[in-house]
Amino acid sequence: MTSQSLSALTIRNLHKSYGAVDVLKGINLEAQPGEFIALVGPSGCGKSTLLAMIAGLESVTSGEIRIGNRLVNSVPPKDRDIAMVFQSYALYPTMTVRQNITFGMESRGVPKAHQAEAVKHVAALLQIEALLGRKPGQLSGGQRQRVAMGRALVRDPKLFLFDEPLSNLDAKLRVDMRTEIKKLHNRVGKTTVYVTHDQVEAMTLASRIAVMHQGSVQQFDAAQMIYSRPANMFVAGFMGSPTMNFIPAELGDGAGRPCVTIRTVDGGTAALELAQPVPAGAPRNVVLGVRPEHIYRFSDDLKHRKRAIATVKAPVELVEPTGAETLAVLRFGDLEVTGRFDPDSAPGTGETMTLGIDMARACLFDPTTQSLL
């Protein structure tokens, strides 16, 4: 019971079904006070439904939602002490920015003097003082976003809920607002649940990420753990861009050391020495997961810098310079593998490269269960 009283939000074995369709299948999550949790996953994974259930906008089929210590399963949204920012911003179109921000306090009968004070504070925090007299229709996308956040902030709630708040903004503004949200969270320090389909947003903002797929949480962990030790192939493939390379491989012993054998383009094989001992109970056939940035141009210097470098030769099929880095499509057997290189050491098309793969960072997956070994 002690762990429960510490959490700002606890979700236990939560289910949601619409008729025969199970949308959420036993969700377990908790958030510490002040924590920033991201729910990330492809569309249709149930993340927005989960958020709506936390907000009280969707009913609970079974399971528990607790905000603080209080079971809120059947508490109406207005009594949950939450605030929410919507993807569409959901600003009341006929009201001014000021009225939008005070609407909630007005509903709750907060005295006028206090309302004015709160609006002033929030407007200063978000730098929207100049917009208070305008209608939402007269605001730009970024300004609407700020006002929507202002409306949430002014309540001083226990829990902040964000439903894909940045996905209606253009790319540049999205990055700016992302930084602002992070700054704001650092300053305000409220527990936040943030839904997004953008893994970069999740990585940059959240202290912990819940990766969702087909109605269940695939992994709930710190951002760096999600990235470096993904629980299964779905998480590994979803987080990171370009996506992790999955290479079918065979476990074996190379000169007494554990290694995996993969196919090379000439029909032969290459044995890559593993950095860790083979986990017990691992099948003979595995999937080797290598992120593009863990593939380097081999050099003696690399061998000194990294402790577990395995080498393999592969031809370069295509080169895609992006400025900061250069992506190269490499051929391993009949597979295409993407590598991410520094422009200085980038290969040319048609070159056959000797690659150094950082095996300390590589992951092994069971091809049948798809989970991490």
Add this chain to the structure above:
Amino acid sequence: MAELALAIDLEAAAASRRHFWSRFAIYGLLTVFAAIYLIPLLVVVFNSFREQAEIARNGLISLPKTFRLEAWAQAWSTYCIAGTCQGMQRNFLNSLWMTIPATIISTLLGAVNGYVLSKWRFKGSEVLFTLMLLGVFMPGQIALMPWAFVLGKLGLTNSTYGLILVHVVQGISFTTLFCRNYYVGIPDDLIKAARIDGAGFWRIFWKIIMPLSPPILIVTVIWQFTGIWNEYLFGVVFTSGQAQPITAALVALTASGTTARSYDVMSAAVLIGALPPLLIYLFGGKYFVRGLTQGAIK
């Protein structure tokens, strides 16, 4: 070169001539149809200002040779219909007292219904909406007997209140359909945000939905006002004499001529009866057209 240019010029001239004649034909035809529509109205307007004797002499359709306003005054306050000589004013006011409350009440009920059926859906609400829609397609005659029974039981026969009740109920299908379809276009997120903001069913209705509603409310009001004002069947069946709305009274007026028909007074009476919907459309017409074409809120 010059020949080629000349040929092109001739071509262009021919095209512009063809264009002129096709335009001419279109506008000519439109003018004819507009005239077919407008001439009867013009005849009635003329006759309301002509002397009865002149009408008798020169025929019903003829340009006015005399001008007087007396027919209007008679039609309004002194002409005798079925034995009472008070003109149309009583029936005009009956129609106003019937149409205004019935329009307001049916529009408000339609707005609330539309709000519930679009934003607070419940199990079976779609079925309910479909059933309400049936009312749109149901001719009024079908409801005559049931209404006679209901009004009799309530003691509301031969009364304006009875007609208000009939028109409110008969109008709900239309007003609900209009409002519901309009409110479907209001994003659900607004309602969700307001619920989190602590607003309840009525506060959301008055503070969020209503301020967004003027376009559809204007459409609904024009539709209801015109429909109820012009309605004849219920008026003539459920009321008589002094209690009749103007549409029913107009028919009584045309039938009450014991001597020669006074076409001047009849014309004025018809125009008095047609004026309110005309004015409503004149002032609200642009909103009406805009409202019918505009669905969503940006």
